Amino acid sequence: MKRKLLSLIITCLLLVSMIGPTASAADESVSAIFGGGPFYQGGQSVMNDLKASGFNTVIIWSVHVNANGDLVLNDSLVCSNGSYVGNSAWVTQWASLKTAPTTVKRIEVSVGAWGCADFENIKSLIASQGTGSNSILYKNFAALKQATGADAIDFDDESCYDVASAVSFGQMCVGLGYKVTLCPYTNSSFWISVKNQLGSSVDRVYLQCYAGGAGNSPSTWMGYMGMKVIPGLWCINNSSGGDSASSVNTKLTNWKSSSAGGFMWLYDDMMKLASPNKTADYANAINSAFSGGQTSTNIALNKTATANSYVTGETPSKAVDGSVTNNSKWCSTASGDKWLTVDLGTAYNINRWVVKHAGAGGETTSWNTKNFKLQASSNGSTWTDVDTVTNNTANITDRSVSSFSARYVRLYITTPTQTTDSAARIYELELYGQ
Ligand SMILES: [Ca+2]
Numbered sequence: 001m002k003r004k005l006l007s008l009i010i011t012c013l014l015l016v017s018m019i020g021p022t023a024s025a026a027d028e029s030v031s032a033i034f035g036g037g038p039f040y041q042g043g044q045s046v047m048n049d050l051k052a053s054g055f056n057t058v059i060i061w062s063v064h065v066n067a068n069g070d071l072v073l074n075d076s077l078v079c080s081n082g083s084y085v086g087n088s089a090w091v092t093q094w095a096s097l098k099t100a101p102t103t104v105k106r107i108e109v110s111v112g113a114w115g116c117a118d119f120e121n122i123k124s125l126i127a128s129q130g131t132g133s134n135s136i137l138y139k140n141f142a143a144l145k146q147a148t149g150a151d152a153i154d155f156d157d158e159s160c161y162d163v164a165s166a167v168s169f170g171q172m173c174v175g176l177g178y179k180v181t182l183c184p185y186t187n188s189s190f191w192i193s194v195k196n197q198l199g200s201s202v203d204r205v206y207l208q209c210y211a212g213g214a215g216n217s218p219s220t221w222m223g224y225m226g227m228k229v230i231p232g233l234w235c236i237n238n239s240s241g242g243d244s245a246s247s248v249n250t251k252l253t254n255w256k257s258s259s260a261g262g263f264m265w266l267y268d269d270m271m272k273l274a275s276p277n278k279t280a281d282y283a284n285a286i287n288s289a290f291s292g293g294q295t296s297t298n299i300a301l302n303k304t305a306t307a308n309s310y311v312t313g314e315t316p317s318k319a320v321d322g323s324v325t326n327n328s329k330w331c332s333t334a335s336g337d338k339w340l341t342v343d344l345g346t347a348y349n350i351n352r353w354v355v356k357h358a359g360a361g362g363e364t365t366s367w368n369t370k371n372f373k374l375q376a377s378s379n380g381s382t383w384t385d386v387d388t389v390t391n392n393t394a395n396i397t398d399r400s401v402s403s404f405s406a407r408y409v410r411l412y413i414t415t416p417t418q419t420t421d422s423a424a425r426i427y428e429l430e431l432y433g434q
Helices: 002-018 044-051 087-096 118-129 136-148 164-177 186-202 220-223 247-258 279-289 317-320
Strands: 030-033 057-065 071-073 076-080 106-111 152-153 179-182 202-208 232-236 261-265 305-308 330-332 338-356 369-376 385-391 396-413 424-428 426-434
Touching: 002 152, 030 232, 030 279, 044 087, 057 118, 057 136, 071 136, 071 305, 076 136, 087 136, 106 118, 106 136, 118 136, 118 261, 136 164, 136 179, 136 330, 152 164, 152 202, 164 186, 186 202, 186 220, 186 396, 202 220, 220 247, 232 247, 247 261, 247 279, 261 279, 305 317, 305 330, 317 330, 317 338, 317 426, 330 338, 338 424, 385 396
Parallel strands: 030 057, 030 261, 057 106, 106 152, 152 179, 179 202, 202 232, 232 261
Antiparallel strands: 057 071, 071 076, 305 338, 330 424, 338 396, 338 426, 369 385, 369 396
């Protein structure tokens, strides 16, 4: 009797563990990306790249504070006299960032930068007007929040280092509903004072570990700040050389015990890179460092893909190229079932799969794949069903499964769209594991 009860309990536990997709630990760590001009001038395609990337935080860089309190986004006046006066298209774009389907959960605006008098101007404005609701600082940062949807203001003071005005400014931001994040690269005593006085209003510390901050130790700064930090690295670039996605993964893995995530500098450089250093590759490099031994990147990326048919130019390889922009999809109009096979070259243990459908590439969501399954094979000819999805409507399918070993993986589509349209459109098939 006892034995039967025990086996029943074990069976129940096994069943529970097999039900449904499970949340990945990566959701809890920070993966942030800074961007300049492309974050407002690059149009919706840049927003779509970010939304599908895996980054959970987008930091708009950089808002400057003029001596009269005007707010300038790099070279463009955006807030004046308490109103947003920038391009209305940018507001629409930023609003789309956190609109499903997306991996972006948080937007920040970075204030200050090297060689700018922003925090000096903030200090003078606070001395003359304070931070009350009639002050120009208060009114313009209220307008900025409404326009950008920003959840936090990131302090990138690299010259003023005045504790009292930084704290007053931080308290004003909190009153407006912002969180405050700090972005130090040096002068730890200043940042320690600001952190101590603002307390839990500071919920993130982005530690620059590139350029002037290249020698920074996350564990040392964790001690200074009294909280885990988020180390940042510069992607491959023409100025400093920079880190590949693979190198980012290695460094963050080494810093994991003192880090709450990682950030990348700078999208303006990253957007020029090719696989395996595209936006999604860097996001994967960060997320996988914090998700418990997952591979550093999408295992299927740039592997050999074949299919039972495809439309001219929309080849199977487009489903494993890491891109969801510029019509980068495999499309099949074959009659009947359609399949896409990826040869991984060697066997991997896989525990998660992701499919990016028509909507993820900017096409109508009525073309999102409705019924499909994932199959595995060791020889490329005998297939076993691993996971089945029915009645999908989402742009992105993200499923966790019990780990399985396979060299060949097949996406097998039985109903390609929500309508009578009979074409399958797959922008990306991604595989993760160990
Ligand atoms: Ca693609």
